Amino acid sequence: MTNDNRDRRGALKTIAAVGGVIGCGALALPSVRFLIAPASGGASAGRWIKTLPLDSLREGEPKRVALIADHRDAWTLEKAVELGAAWLVRRGDAVLAWSVTCPHLGCAIDRSATGPGFNCPCHDSAFDAAGGRLTGPSPRGLDTLTTRVEEGFVMVQFQRFRQGIPEKVPAG
Amino acid sequence: MLTLRKVVDFIDERTGLRVSLAAWRDHPAVGGAPWASAMAASVATCFGVLVLTGVLLMTAYAPSPQTAWASVHYVQFVLDRGWIVRGLHYWAAQALLVLAAVHVLAVAFAGSYRKPREIGWWLTLLVLGLAVAEGITGGLLPWDQLGWWARVVEGNIAGLAPVVGGWLQAMIGGGPELGALGLDRSYVAHVVLLPLVIALALWGRRALALRQGWTDAAATPGDSYPRQVARNALVAVAVVFVVFALTGWQHGAPLDGPADPFSDYPARPEWFLLPMFQLRKFFHGAMEFWGTSLGPGAAAALLVLLPWIAPPPRSRLGPVLALAVFGGAIAMALVARRHDAHDAAYRKARAMADAYAVAAARLAMNGVPPEGALAMVHHDPELHGQELFEKHCASCHVLGDLGDEKKATATKLDGWSTPAWIKAMIHDPDAPEFFGRGPYKGQMPSVDVRPKEVPAGQPWTPTIKNEAEKDAVALFLASQGDEPGDPPRRADEKVVALGEKIVSERCSTCHLYKGDGDEEGSGDAPELAHFGSIAWTRAQVANPSSADTYREKALSEELKKHMPRFDKELSAADVDTVARWTRSHARAAR
Numbered sequence: 001m002t003n004d005n006r007d008r009r010g011a012l013k014t015i016a017a018v019g020g021v022i023g024c025g026a027l028a029l030p031s032v033r034f035l036i037a038p039a040s041g042g043a044s045a046g047r048w049i050k051t052l053p054l055d056s057l058r059e060g061e062p063k064r065v066a067l068i069a070d071h072r073d074a075w076t077l078e079k080a081v082e083l084g085a086a087w088l089v090r091r092g093d094a095v096l097a098w099s100v101t102c103p104h105l106g107c108a109i110d111r112s113a114t115g116p117g118f119n120c121p122c123h124d125s126a127f128d129a130a131g132g133r134l135t136g137p138s139p140r141g142l143d144t145l146t147t148r149v150e151e152g153f154v155m156v157q158f159q160r161f162r163q164g165i166p167e168k169v170p171a172g
Numbered sequence: 173m174l175t176l177r178k179v180v181d182f183i184d185e186r187t188g189l190r191v192s193l194a195a196w197r198d199h200p201a202v203g204g205a206p207w208a209s210a211m212a213a214s215v216a217t218c219f220g221v222l223v224l225t226g227v228l229l230m231t232a233y234a235p236s237p238q239t240a241w242a243s244v245h246y247v248q249f250v251l252d253r254g255w256i257v258r259g260l261h262y263w264a265a266q267a268l269l270v271l272a273a274v275h276v277l278a279v280a281f282a283g284s285y286r287k288p289r290e291i292g293w294w295l296t297l298l299v300l301g302l303a304v305a306e307g308i309t310g311g312l313l314p315w316d317q318l319g320w321w322a323r324v325v326e327g328n329i330a331g332l333a334p335v336v337g338g339w340l341q342a343m344i345g346g347g348p349e350l351g352a353l354g355l356d357r358s359y360v361a362h363v364v365l366l367p368l369v370i371a372l373a374l375w376g377r378r379a380l381a382l383r384q385g386w387t388d389a390a391a392t393p394g395d396s397y398p399r400q401v402a403r404n405a406l407v408a409v410a411v412v413f414v415v416f417a418l419t420g421w422q423h424g425a426p427l428d429g430p431a432d433p434f435s436d437y438p439a440r441p442e443w444f445l446l447p448m449f450q451l452r453k454f455f456h457g458a459m460e461f462w463g464t465s466l467g468p469g470a471a472a473a474l475l476v477l478l479p480w481i482a483p484p485p486r487s488r489l490g491p492v493l494a495l496a497v498f499g500g501a502i503a504m505a506l507v508a509r510r511h512d513a514h515d516a517a518y519r520k521a522r523a524m525a526d527a528y529a530v531a532a533a534r535l536a537m538n539g540v541p542p543e544g545a546l547a548m549v550h551h552d553p554e555l556h557g558q559e560l561f562e563k564h565c566a567s568c569h570v571l572g573d574l575g576d577e578k579k580a581t582a583t584k585l586d587g588w589s590t591p592a593w594i595k596a597m598i599h600d601p602d603a604p605e606f607f608g609r610g611p612y613k614g615q616m617p618s619v620d621v622r623p624k625e626v627p628a629g630q631p632w633t634p635t636i637k638n639e640a641e642k643d644a645v646a647l648f649l650a651s652q653g654d655e656p657g658d659p660p661r662r663a664d665e666k667v668v669a670l671g672e673k674i675v676s677e678r679c680s681t682c683h684l685y686k687g688d689g690d691e692e693g694s695g696d697a698p699e700l701a702h703f704g705s706i707a708w709t710r711a712q713v714a715n716p717s718s719a720d721t722y723r724e725k726a727l728s729e730e731l732k733k734h735m736p737r738f739d740k741e742l743s744a745a746d747v748d749t750v751a752r753w754t755r756s757h758a759r760a761a762r
Contacts, residue, residue, distance in 0.1 A: 036343050053740040064563065066434060073237065073351035082434040105328040108436045113517045121438040121521055122325065123452055137456045160348060163328040171348050
């Protein structure tokens with residue numbers, strides 16, 4: 001084999017390798033972006049949602065309310081559907097609100113069948129009447145949502161939080 | 173004449189088909205372990221059934237949150253023989269999972285995981301892992317409660333993974349919430365990517381088995397056909413028979429209610445993930461990720477590294493370790509099942525979910541609107557009425573199975589406004605099922621029992637003197653609530669007229685009747701005209717202080733535990749729906 005021929009083979013190998021990397025990379029980059037880009041949606045986070053009149057809440061007694069607003073899922077826009085739900089508890093003229101989504105892995109929290117607090121039907125996390133963590137795998141207490149009373153109605157600021165971590169961090 | 177032989181000759185001449193087929197049939201390399209080999213054939217059989225039925229299902233399935241459940245319901249309940257195809261697919265999938273696990277055990281017992289058969293062993297494990305992945309991705313496709321909630325939890329678990337968690341969750345779910353893209357991705361993985369890899373793994377597994385034999389036992393030429401092929405065929409027929417039997421027994425496959433993201437659903441994973449579910453209960457807080465990933469991770473690593481962990485040719489360690497892994501998983505799953513079977517709250521929630529599934533499936537027989545199955549459920553007066561009652565009424569009232577007798581603070585509604593209910597009510601208004609648990613206790617006197625304040629011997633006249641009069645009042649008041657659609661009531665007009673006379677003359681001392689009455693002005697007792705009608709019930713739900721039923725005093729401070737008004741928190745349509753639902757179910761209940 002001549003030197004010339006060897007150089008030629010080396011150059012061809014380099015061309016094949018570089019071409020392969022560029023070609024595959026050019027295909028891979030948009031493909032990966034395509035897959036991991038989140039769907040549109042979640043724009044509903046942070047929105048104030050009108051719920052019940054304050055009068056309809058009894059002092060200290062938790063009530064579950066639907067949080068109803070428009071919902072965007074990829075290409076679909078649904079008008080006035082349940083984005084989520086919250087437990088409301090009246091304390092005088094103020095209202096406490098907790099997201100019904102379990103901070104552990106996202107099941108819907110229900111009132112405890114036996115005590116004054118709440119529990120999760122999936123992994124048996126239990127919370128006290130103030131939303132604090134009692135037992136079970138949940139890493140934190142129930143997530144509070146911001147509320148205010150406007151013209152006699154309880155307004156709740158809708159928000160999702162990351163599940164399964166001790167800190168309360170907005171999701172998305 | 174063109175015969176089959178000529179056709180085959182034509183093909184054989186150009187492709188060498190006969191030689192290839194003979195080589196495939198008569199390969200001599202199957203060394204020992206005929207049953208381990210037959211297990212591979214059973215896995216391949218299940219896979220074949222799944223591909224066939226899967227392609228058929230794809231011709232009728234429409235993956236989107238609006239259409240997925242409806243199309244699966246259509247396949248299961250409407251399409252001719254749809255339930256058979258879906259049932260075969262579902263049960264072949266369960267069988268594949270079981271057989272892939274048994275296959276792993278059989279190979280471990282045959283010792284065929286050691287050098288030089290490591291790669292074949294890994295392919296066997298890979299098929300099991302991919303079968304689990306197929307189960308997970310397939311479980312979401314019906315977009316029912318079961319699959320949807322399982323995926324929400326699984327997605328959140330994926331999100332816990334260090335570093336890549338967020339990405340992984342976005343890739344699986346298609347966004348911060350599980351939606352249309354998440355379903356599409358599951359679908360593509362389920363019908364294209366995973367089957368492709370499984371097919372490659374099965375093909376590689378077979379190629380290696382042909383090259384190396386299953387064990388080191390001496391290969392006998394001709395062993396493969398007919399001996400091994402007959403064994404394989406026997407196992408394949410048995411598998412198909414069992415899958416058909418399960419399909420027939422269950423009439424297809426289960427379908428839970430349409431996914432409702434805002435319901436209280438007691439989410440549980442697919443049965444093959446129950447061990448992980450149970451494990452999760454043992455590790456809390458910061459330990460959770462490590463506890464629940466290291467355990468199964470270690471078990472998987474143990475199997476993968478078995479060729480090095482248990483290498484000596486006659487070691488029984490390999491099979492024992494493999495048995496320990498699967499035995500442990502089965503034990504954990506059984507503990508999880510047992511826990512649920514003894515959990516009253518879970519069983520109640522499960523029973524309600526089952527009732528929802530049955531009701532939705534029945535409703536969908538009339539067709540599902542383009543907005544989807546969940547919208548169908550939400551717009552159905554029967555299902556939505558019950559849901560509204562559960563959410564807004566059952567915290568105080570009891571009706572049938574809904575509400576809690578121990579926590580109730582208001583009237584039990586079973587039989588409300590029927591003659592029997594009215595007759596019992598006016599005799600003992602303070603009984604627990606009437607006013608006894610609420611703020612109206614002591615407000616209404618019995619019509620025929622001497623009040624405690626009036627000692628015996630003092631003159632006292634009952635409002636209603638005898639049974640006949642009580643029956644007349646009960647019949648009259650019950651007929652006040654009758655609507656054109658109600659079952660006809662056999663009522664003597666004279667008796668009804670007597671009832672009306674008594675009500676207008678004697679009850680109106682406190683009650684309103686057609687807007688008149690309550691001479692003493694107490695403002696306590698409600699309007700009796702059209703009591704129990706749709707309009708009366710609707711007025712009571714919307715605003716129990718409007719004088720159409722009770723009056724202003726009903727919402728006063730001293731009676732603040734009285735029924736609240738719902739016209740501000742519910743739309744007029746929802747008030748109407750829940751009023752009609754409650755009225756019809758109360759009057760039908762005994």
